[in-house]
Amino acid sequence: xxxxxxxxxxxxxxxxxxxxxxxxxxxxxxxxxxxxxxxxxxxxxxxxxxxxxxxxxxxxxxxxxxxxxxxxxxxxxxxxxxxxxxxxxxxxxxxxxxxxxxxxxxxxxxxxxxxxxxxxxxxxxxxxxxxxxxxxxxxxxxx
Amino acid sequence: xxxxxxxxxxxxxxxxxxxxxxxxxxxxxxxxxxxxxxxxxxxxxxxxxxxxxxxxxxxxxxxxxxxxxxxxxxxxxxxxxxxxxxxxxxxxxxxxxxxxxxxxxxxxxxxxxxxxxxxxxxxxxxxxxxxxxxxxxxxxxxxxxxxxxxxxxxxxxxxxxxxxxxx
Numbered sequence: 001x002x003x004x005x006x007x008x009x010x011x012x013x014x015x016x017x018x019x020x021x022x023x024x025x026x027x028x029x030x031x032x033x034x035x036x037x038x039x040x041x042x043x044x045x046x047x048x049x050x051x052x053x054x055x056x057x058x059x060x061x062x063x064x065x066x067x068x069x070x071x072x073x074x075x076x077x078x079x080x081x082x083x084x085x086x087x088x089x090x091x092x093x094x095x096x097x098x099x100x101x102x103x104x105x106x107x108x109x110x111x112x113x114x115x116x117x118x119x120x121x122x123x124x125x126x127x128x129x130x131x132x133x134x135x136x137x138x139x140x141x142x143x
Numbered sequence: 144x145x146x147x148x149x150x151x152x153x154x155x156x157x158x159x160x161x162x163x164x165x166x167x168x169x170x171x172x173x174x175x176x177x178x179x180x181x182x183x184x185x186x187x188x189x190x191x192x193x194x195x196x197x198x199x200x201x202x203x204x205x206x207x208x209x210x211x212x213x214x215x216x217x218x219x220x221x222x223x224x225x226x227x228x229x230x231x232x233x234x235x236x237x238x239x240x241x242x243x244x245x246x247x248x249x250x251x252x253x254x255x256x257x258x259x260x261x262x263x264x265x266x267x268x269x270x271x272x273x274x275x276x277x278x279x280x281x282x283x284x285x286x287x288x289x290x291x292x293x294x295x296x297x298x299x300x301x302x303x304x305x306x307x308x309x310x
Contacts, residue, residue, distance in 0.1 A: 008199050049206045055207045055211070058211075090179075
């Protein structure tokens with residue numbers, strides 16, 4: 001399936017692309033566009049103004065995707081809190097990881113194109129997921 | 144980022160503007176939007192017209208506020224604009240700078256007030272660091288108070304060791 005998002009990806013779009021490819025559509029192909037007007041007919045838009053998979057009711061796109069596809073995995077929702085804070089920084093959640101992740105993504109987007117950012121960040125989010133899973137199972141910070 | 148050369152040869156940086164209307168009632172979304180715009184540190188250019196210096200991030204921030212406004216049955220449009228002359232740019236940037244300066248002064252005052260007390264200084268420092276970061280994020284035309292506030296907050300715990308040593 002084809003998916004489209006705005007060019008110049010940052011935290012919310014990188015994390016959403018990871019979520020789509022790892023939990024919704026393993027064959028996802030991503031295109032980066034400037035505007036909803038440039039949307040290819042066969043692509044599902046996300047994190048673009050006017051798209052259902054965008055910011056709504058104070059949620060970021062990552063949260064919108066979790067809701068839309070009924071992904072109830074509590075670890076994904078923990079990651080959603082980090083993405084939300086990194087993207088919106090509105091103090092809705094306590095996610096101290098957010099600030100670091102945000103600058104990491106900002107820096108990457110300065111030296112890589114969008115496809116490369118997705119390739120580099122996928123293992124980062126895989127690792128974050130495993131870390132958060134360990135954390136939940138142990139009930140404390142993993143060693 | 145593109146700049147426009149004015150008749151006098153000076154350059155004026157582009158801005159991203161959000162023009163919006165929201166129904167008076169219900170008031171909850173109106174207040175939510177107002178708070179969000181305050182948090183972004185927008186220039187209030189007119190009634191229902193706000194702006195930020197243009198950039199990928201600022202454009203995106205205003206686009207999401209626009210989305211929130213249309214979700215709440217309002218209307219919102221995003222515009223790219225350059226001030227007609229440098230004087231106008233100056234007036235707006237100075238008012239934004241002055242607004243941030245006032246916020247920094249508040250932080251400086253709180254830092255100084257804490258230094259002389261028996262309060263939990265490390266905790267006060269943590270709180271003021273958070274406050275400082277959020278002001279810095281909406282600071283597009285840094286006033287001198289920016290650096291002073293940073294020094295004042297950093298000094299909360301160092302001045303406590305001095306106090307402890309002398310007492």
